[in-house]
Amino acid sequence: MVLPKLVYENLPYLYFLASGGLLVLGDEWALIFSAGIFYAVACIVLVSRSAHRRLDKHKANSIQYLFPELIYEYLPYTYAAIGIFVLMSTVNPFYQFAAFTLLILALRNLLCRKNNRTKSPSLF
Known part of the structure; x- marks a missing residue:
């Protein structure tokens, strides 16, 4: 299909x-x-x-991650899920700000990751 x-x-x-x-x-x-x-x-x-x-597969093998690659790939989505859950479950302004910060961090990581992975390979 x-x-x-x-x-x-x-x-x-x-x-x-x-x-x-x-x-x-x-x-x-x-x-x-x-x-x-x-x-x-x-x-x-x-x-x-x-x-x-x-497009940057040639660099993928040389990168040393702080976390295993599987965890690294899903980390922004985990940040977003925790942020959404905290935003929906609390009314405390401090926790809501922390959740909003997690959502911004997740969005930033995803946008940077997309930008870095869709560039054509270059010599520099």
């Missing part, structure tokens, strides 16, 4: 929207579990697509 490019490229974001929609519907454990599944699937799809589309 082949999906149209418009649907295929946006499918992980639809999973994120489904996850958010399920979280908004209620706080039953089944809804939270389903939202977590949708979120995890979206993250897995995005990370696997990123790995296959990298």
